[in-house]
Amino acid sequence: MSARVGTLALAALAVAWIAPAGAEEAPTLKDGRIHVVGRARAETAPDFxxxxxxxxxxxxxxxxxxxxxxxxxxxxxxxxxxxxxxxxxxxxxxxxxxxxxxxxxxxxxxxxxxxxxxxxxxxxxxxxxxxxxxxxxxxxxxxxxxxxxxxxxxGLRDPDAAEAAVRVAAMKDATMQATRLAEAAGVTLGRVVAIRSPAEAGSSPYAPMPAPMAVRSKGRGAPVPLVAGTIETAADVSATFAIAP
The missing domain is CATH 3.30.70.2970 (Protein of unknown function (DUF541), domain 2)
Structure with missing residues (x-):
């Protein structure tokens, strides 16, 4: 690919991926770098x-x-x-x-x-x-x-482990997005130059059942039915990759 054709390809891709004002952050390719946001979610069974x-x-x-x-x-x-x-x-x-x-x-x-x-x-x-x-x-x-x-x-006795695992998955998602963008632009993906985990990403280690109640015993009876369900953990990772020479 000539320098002129490569420049035109990069410019066209940058325009295609730049999000309009107020929209969710989208992958971008500009200034010789690729910026993406990787996302991941996981459902984990509680352990207590x-x-x-x-x-x-x-x-x-x-x-x-x-x-x-x-x-x-x-x-x-x-x-x-x-x-x-x-x-x-x-x-x-x-x-x-x-x-x-x-x-x-x-x-x-x-x-x-x-x-x-x-x-x-x-x-x-x-x-x-x-x-x-x-x-x-x-x-x-x-x-x-x-x-x-x-x-x-x-809840989870070790919620940090669940969050760490889902952040790793989010980073893998970011790398996959950046790789596809580089391939589409005909350039070589370089090293990661910046990684940021937005403040809003994370999880809640507890899945509450908000049911304060007064109860009275009426003799021996059946156990109270309870369903634990799962706890959702989510993470976003913002990553910027260089474009290799």
Whole structure:
């Protein structure tokens, strides 16, 4: 290819790949370089489930209410141990104690608030690697006094590894795009001169199930049905390649 023909080919390709204003960033070839954005996504099965199980108790005095909640919380911890949950995966997330009032109608039609004891709560976070047993644990928790389930989530213990893998895939995608552009332009792809991972790329290590709810035990029953699903990890890699002489 002559120098004149090569220059015309490069110019035509640059025009074809330059995105209009406001459009998504597209591959470009100009100033002797090829710029592309590689993208990759992956679906990964979670390797742990997390749940916060709470106990609320009411008593005439602060001590009575707190002792009742504490006793049930100890039962939750003991239950988790029977499910072989490691100590590091058991943690208290909240302990509360507050006075309670009740509304009392007055002869004149108004309503006044009167003291009605105290309410205490204790919430325990449990994390299980054996996700298939989470539903059974939640059901068993009701039988020992739990009456609140604050939320369930599924996650990855090493989300950085999943993100690193998908970034590698995104870089491979960028290299493939640049190679095709170089071949189309009749030039030789050179070395990478710049790599940038945009801030918006990444993933969420948790797949939450936003379902705070109060529950009551009605005797022994079936485990709570749960579906873990998958966790999506995505990455964009912006790369600039030189054109070899």
């Amino acid at each position: 489930a997390s749940v916060e199980i709470g106990v609320e108790a009411k008593g005439a005095t602060p001590a009575v209410a707190l002792d009742a909640a504490s006793s049930a919380a100890k039962g939750l911890i003991a239950l988790a141990e029977t499910f072989k949950v490691p100590e590091a995966d058991i943690g208290t997330t909240a302990v509360t104690l507050q006075p309670v009032t009740r509304s009392v109608p007055q002869p004149d039609g108004s309503v006044s608030e009167r003291a009605d004891g105290y309410r205490a709560a204790n919430t325990i976070r449990l994390r299980l690697a054996d996700m298939g047993r989470l539903g059974d644990l939640m059901r068993r928790a009701l039988e020992i006094g739990a009456n609140r389930i604050e939320g369930v989530s599924f």
